[in-house]
Amino acid sequence: MRILLTGKNGQLGRCFQDVLKNTSHELFAYDSTGLNISDAQQVKSVIHTMQPDIIVNAAAYTAVDKAEKEPEAAYLVNATGPGLLAKRAAELNIPLIHVSTDYVFDGEAVEPYLPTDITNPQGIYGASKLAGEQAVAVVCKHHIILRTSWVFSEYGNNFVKTMLRLANERTHVSVVSDQYGCPTYAGDLAHAILQICDQYEQGKPLVWGIYHYCGDIPTSWHGFARAIFAKAKDNRLIVKQPHLNAISTDEYPTPAKRPEYSVMSIYSLNAIGVQAPSWSAGLSLVLSKLV
Ligand SMILES: NC(=O)c1ccc[n+]([C@@H]2O[C@H](COP(=O)([O-])OP(=O)(O)OC[C@H]3O[C@@H](n4cnc5c(N)ncnc54)[C@H](OP(=O)(O)O)[C@@H]3O)[C@@H](O)[C@H]2O)c1
Numbered sequence: 001m002r003i004l005l006t007g008k009n010g011q012l013g014r015c016f017q018d019v020l021k022n023t024s025h026e027l028f029a030y031d032s033t034g035l036n037i038s039d040a041q042q043v044k045s046v047i048h049t050m051q052p053d054i055i056v057n058a059a060a061y062t063a064v065d066k067a068e069k070e071p072e073a074a075y076l077v078n079a080t081g082p083g084l085l086a087k088r089a090a091e092l093n094i095p096l097i098h099v100s101t102d103y104v105f106d107g108e109a110v111e112p113y114l115p116t117d118i119t120n121p122q123g124i125y126g127a128s129k130l131a132g133e134q135a136v137a138v139v140c141k142h143h144i145i146l147r148t149s150w151v152f153s154e155y156g157n158n159f160v161k162t163m164l165r166l167a168n169e170r171t172h173v174s175v176v177s178d179q180y181g182c183p184t185y186a187g188d189l190a191h192a193i194l195q196i197c198d199q200y201e202q203g204k205p206l207v208w209g210i211y212h213y214c215g216d217i218p219t220s221w222h223g224f225a226r227a228i229f230a231k232a233k234d235n236r237l238i239v240k241q242p243h244l245n246a247i248s249t250d251e252y253p254t255p256a257k258r259p260e261y262s263v264m265s266i267y268s269l270n271a272i273g274v275q276a277p278s279w280s281a282g283l284s285l286v287l288s289k290l291v
Contacts, residue, residue: 001201004052005029006037006085007059011153012099015190016058025197028052032059037081047088054197055089057082057098060129064103065255067124078128083135086143095142095200095208097193102149102181102214104130107259112218114265115147115210123256133210144196144206144272146189146213149262150224152282153186154289159221163228164290167238177222177246181262182214185282189213192274199273207271212264215279222246227283235287 003020007013008029020027028050035046037059047055061067061077082098089096103126104119121127136143152158166173192213200206219227222244229241249258266276 001053001197002026002028002051003197004047004050004055006035006055006057007032010058010060010062011151011156011158011186012189013058014155015153015186016056016193019187019190019194023194037085038076040084043081043084043088047085047092051092052094054094054200055085055096056193056197057085057096060099061125064123064125064258067128068255071124071128074124074128075131078125079131079135082132083139086136086140089142090140093142095144095206096136096140097144097146097196098132098136099189100133100145100147100210101126101129102147102262102264103259104133104147105259105262107179107261109261109263112263112265113212115212115268122259125256137210142208144208145210146192147210147264148184148189148212149181149214149264150183151186151189152183152286154286155186159183159224160228160283160286163225164232164237167229167232167240167242170242172243172245173225174245174247174252175222175225176249176252177220178248179258179260179262180218180220181259182216182218182264183224183279183283184214185277185279185286187285188215188277188282192269192277195274196272204273211268211272211274212266213269213274214264214266214276215282216266216276217279218263227280228287231284231287235291237287237290
């Protein structure tokens, strides 16, 4: 199958290229120069020239705090871009697999969010991603939107890499302990997307719509940091585990408000034959690749 991938240099984009390596799919992967998803002409010309069987959108504006100062830029990539991809996918009658975020929710829930729960983003990033979901759904019937959270990988910048750096620089590290979510390895997400592509190719029925895809066991950033330090010490990525202080969100102010509780229910994934991953196993794999 001919798969067109956007955002090839991001965490998900790079992991998706890795998981496609041993498959028979033909991958056409683009960075933001080869295919700027906010550029209507370029989107039209690349998609009509390449005639893909499916589009995977891994491109996004992911600078959550910076987005507060650059709303236009965030909306262009996270809302206009997905809308343009969806329009061309609909014209070719092919599916679009799009990725969104837990930040579409306000974090006030007390139990895991379902895909059907009311959204209420607290910042520009979440609002722009929600606008992207809506732009996709309204134009392209054949869409799968995977909302994911706390993405980490061996690529790019992410929380795992930041913790490793801090552990090697400091004896004490303070991490927020009152925000809860589910870490997700980008490689697992990439694999899930491949599974969806395979099912589509095999003609298996897919229920189009929004799904939640994230690591299996909720934790706090503090809990995640603790796991990172323990495993990194075992892997000798750090010489000594730093003293880990638990702090509150109030003690670590950021320009964009984060949801306090952004745990998402992964139950609905069964409908598309995809399993929720173990983030702990994903973390072990990532650390082994960083040794
Ligand atoms: N990272 C997280 O913790 C997290 C959490 C929840 C959901 N998500 C979602 O998961 C998906 C994948 O995230 P990620 O962590 O892999 O993101 P990432 O590492 O920040 O990669 C995003 C990629 O998008 C590209 N991009 C930006 N603007 C573009 C444009 N106009 N046209 C084409 N490409 C463009 C960037 O390329 P350039 O570098 O060239 O600009 C970058 O390579 C995104 O939809 C994100 O919103 C991420």
